[in-house]
Amino acid sequence: MPKSLLALTILMPGLLSAQVPHRLGSVHTPDVDLSYETFGSQGAEIPLIAVNGGPGLSHAYMMQNDLWQRAAAHRLIVLYDQRGTGASKQVRPNAPQGMSAQVADLDAIRSALSLDRIAVLGDSYGGMIAMAYAAAHPEHVARLILSDSAAPSWKTMVHLLPQVFPDREEQGDTEAKSLAANPEGAAQAGLVNHMRMMFYSPEMRDAYVSHMGDLGFVPAVGRAVQQATENLDLTAKLAGFRFPTLVMTGRYDMNVAPLTAWRMAHAIPGAQMVFFEKSGHLPAYEEPETYLKVLETFLASERTTLPKAKHPKASKPSG
Numbered sequence: 105m106p107k108s109l110l111a112l113t114i115l116m117p118g119l120l121s122a123q124v125p126h127r128l129g130s131v132h133t134p135d136v137d138l139s140y141e142t143f144g145s146q147g148a149e150i151p152l153i154a155v156n157g158g159p160g161l162s163h164a165y166m167m168q169n170d171l172w173q174r175a176a177a178h179r180l181i182v183l184y185d186q187r188g189t190g191a192s193k194q195v196r197p198n199a200p201q202g203m204s205a206q207v208a209d210l211d212a213i214r215s216a217l218s219l220d221r222i223a224v225l226g227d228s229y230g231g232m233i234a235m236a237y238a239a240a241h242p243e244h245v246a247r248l249i250l251s252d253s254a255a256p257s258w259k260t261m262v263h264l265l266p267q268v269f270p271d272r273e274e275q276g277d278t279e280a281k282s283l284a285a286n287p288e289g290a291a292q293a294g295l296v297n298h299m300r301m302m303f304y305s306p307e308m309r310d311a312y313v314s315h316m317g318d319l320g321f322v323p324a325v326g327r328a329v330q331q332a333t334e335n336l337d338l339t340a341k342l343a344g345f346r347f348p349t350l351v352m353t354g355r356y357d358m359n360v361a362p363l364t365a366w367r368m369a370h371a372i373p374g375a376q377m378v379f380f381e382k383s384g385h386l387p388a389y390e391e392p393e394t395y396l397k398v399l400e401t402f403l404a405s406e407r408t409t410l411p412k413a414k415h416p417k418a419s420k421p422s423g
Contacts (some may be wrong), residue, residue, distance in 0.1 A: 124143050124144045124145075124173055124176040124177060125142075125143070125144060125145050125176075126141065126142070126143055126173075127141065127142045128140075128141050129141070129142070129216075130191075131212050131213055131216040133208070133209065133212050134196065135187065135195065135196050135199040135200075135205065135208075135209075136187040136188070136192055136194060136195045136196065136199060136209065137192065137194040138184055138185070138187065138192050138209055138212060138213060139184060139185045139190060139191030139192045140182055140183065140184035140185070140213055141182075141183055141184075142180060142181065142182050142183075142217070143172055143173050143175075143176035143180075143181040144175075144176025144177065144178070144179055144180045144181050145180060146180040146217075146219070147179070147180070149178050149179035149180075149403070149404070150179060150221065150222065150223045150246050150247060150403055151179055151180035151181075151182065151217075151219050151222050151223070152175070152179060152180070152181050152182065152222065152223040152224075152225055152247075152403065153182040153183075153184075153210065153213065153214065153219075153222050153223070153224055153225070154166065154172065154181065154182070154183050154225045154227065154230075155184075155186075155210065155224065155225065155226045155227065155230035155231075155233045155234050155237075156183065156185075156186070156227055156228070156229075156230050157226075157227050157228025157229040157230045157231075157254070158186065158189070158228070158229050158230075158321075158325075158326055158329070159186070159229050159325065159326045159329035159330060160188075160189060160321055160322050160323060160324075160325040160326025160327070160329065161189060161319055161320060161321050161326075162185045162186075162189045162190025162191070162192075162319060162320025162321075163183045163184065163185055163190065163320075164190065164316075164317070164318065164319045164320050165299075165316065165319045166183065166227060166388070167183070168312060168315065168316060168389055169388075169389055169392055171388050171389075171392045171395065171396055174396060175396060175399065175400070178400065178404075179403070180217075180219075182213065182217065182219075184209075184210075184213050185320065186206065186209065186233075186325075187199065187201070187205065187206075187209055187325075188201070188322055188324075188325035188328075189320050189321075189322050189325055190320040193322075200332065201325065201328040201329045201331075201332045202332035202333060202336075203232070203233070203236045203332070203333050203336055206233045206236065206329075207233065207236050207237050207240050207241075210224075210233060210237050211237070211240075211241060211244070214244060219244075220244065221243075221244055221245070221246040222244060222245065222246060223245075223246055223247035223248070223249065223403055224237055224238060224245055224247070224248055224249070225249040225250075225251060225399075226248075226249070226250055226251065226253055227251045227252065227253070227388070228251075228252055228253065228254060228359070228360065228385065229254045229329075230253070231250045231251065231252075231253020231254050232253070232254045232255075232256070232333070232336075232338070234248060234249075234250065234253070235248075235250070235253075235256060235338050235341065235342070236336075236338055236341075238341075238345060238347070239338060239341040239344070239345075242344075242345070242346065242347065245347050246347060246348075247347060247348050247349070247350070247402065247403060248345065248347055248348070248349040248350070249349075249350045249352065249399065249402065250349070250350070250351045250352065250365070250368060251352045251353075251387070251388065252352065252353050252354055252357050252359075252360055252365070252385050252386070252387065253351070253360065253364070253365065253368065254360060254364075255360070255364045255367070255368070256337060256338035256339040256341070256342060256368065256371075257336060257337035257338065257339060258330070258333065258334060258336075259337075260337075260339070260364075260367075261360060261364055262360070262361035262363045262364045263358075263359065263360065263361070264358040264359075264361050265298075265301050265358050265359060267358075268301075268358045269301045269358070272297060272300060272301055275297065276293075276294055276297040276298070279293050279294070279297065280293070280294060287323075288323070291321065291323040292321065295319065295321050296313065299312065299313055299316065300313060301358065301359065301384075302359060302384050302385040302386055303383075303384045303385075303386065303390060304354065304355075304356040304382050304383050304384045304390055305382065305390055308389065308390045312386070312389060339371065342368065342371040342372045343371060343372070343373065345372050345373065345375075346373070348374070348376075348402070349369075349372045349374070349375040349376070350375070350376045350378065350398075350399075350402045351365050351368055351369040351372070351375050351376065351377050351378070352365070352378045352379075352380065352387065352395075352398065353365035353366075353378070353379060353380070353387075354379075354380045354383030354384045354385055354386070354387045354390070355379045355380060355381050355382075355383065356383065356384045357383070357384050357385045358384065358385075359384070359385040360385065362379065365377065376402065378398055380394065380395065
């Protein structure tokens with residue numbers, strides 16, 4: 105059974121992260137030229153590869169604050185664009201978009217950077233890739249972090265947006281109909297409407313949406329990935345995970361409801377469970393101070409039990 109840790113914090117005032125090495129690179133494979141960026145340097149600490157969600161999004165949505173640069177003060181952090189998105193658009197015609205291909209891409213990044221054992225963090229849909237990678241390559245997984253992760257199968261995911269945001273769902277449907285002659289415009293408008301339902305804090309929501317810019321959304325890629333993974337079910341694999349695992353979720357995540365995370369934590373031997381009490385689907389943005397503290401504690405600890413966090417002093421939110 106997982107041990108629960110209640111993560112309670114308010115966003116601290118924004119601070120400039122210390123300068124850390126930053127590098128852009130690409131990995132050529134027969135299917136795709138994968139674009140990645142790294143922060144920090146490889147050293148004694150476990151390197152971390154963060155896998156973004158979507159599907160069909162680049163990793164730009166994860167770069168809306170300096171969390172990863174700050175995490176890179178102690179280790180190498182790697183983020184990349186999945187095939188067909190962001191800067192990874194050089195894709196062979198008719199290249200597959202199924203999970204085997206996604207796992208192969210992640211392993212190509214790991215191998216190109218000469219990383220033997222890594223921490224894999226999967227955010228949202230990226231959690232499904234992270235779980236599939238962990239099942240296929242346990243020899244390379246030192247730690248697994250599932251952050252507001254999709255379920256091991258689409259069919260078992262608890263998705264509450266229509267029940268909690270019927271007004272925004274209706275608004276999105278109306279907007280889509282008005283943009284029927286412009287499918288690309290409709291898709292982008294739908295993404296903005298979707299992002300407005302991701303937050304606990306209205307102030308955080310407005311700050312994020314007003315500054316998010318182009319998130320590299322490619323609707324055709326999203327549809328192809330969902331079709332290719334429609335019947336995927338990784339549930340049976342979870343019981344075989346033998347590496348330390350951290351499952352995190354925003355208490356008010358209505359995109360992937362906390363019950364999904366709870367079930368995964370109970371299915372993975374020894375998994376730790378963290379709730380962020382003032383977050384929706386993006387606690388790395390809404391509660392970055394606690395998110396970073398929990399992440400670093402988990403990565404640095406040789407134990408499989410996280411220490412209980414102290415409740416910090418509240419401070420004024422910043423965007």
